[in-house]
Amino acid sequence: MKTMLTGLVTFAIGMALWLWGLDIEIVIFTPSKVGVVLMIVGGLEFAYGLFKALRPEQR
Numbered sequence: 001m002k003t004m005l006t007g008l009v010t011f012a013i014g015m016a017l018w019l020w021g022l023d024i025e026i027v028i029f030t031p032s033k034v035g036v037v038l039m040i041v042g043g044l045e046f047a048y049g050l051f052k053a054l055r056p057e058q059r
Contacts, residue, residue, distance in 0.1 A: 001053065007046030014038025 014035045021031025 001049070003049030003052060004046050005049075007042045007044070007049055009042070010045060011039050011042030014040075014042055 014037070017031045017035030017038065019035075021035055024031050
């Protein structure tokens with residue numbers, strides 16, 4: 001459950017950077033591109049947490 005929550009938070013931060021960072025350009029990186037990467041990582045983390053929650057317990 002904690003993995004899914006951190007995935008959603010990471011996705012939300014990435015979406016905020018992507019939406020509001022389009023006009024800003026910093027020397028090293030562009031916030032909109034970092035936002036896209038964070039959205040991908042957050043989505044993968046959420047999917048992994050969902051996978052862990054839905055699979056049967058192994059003993």
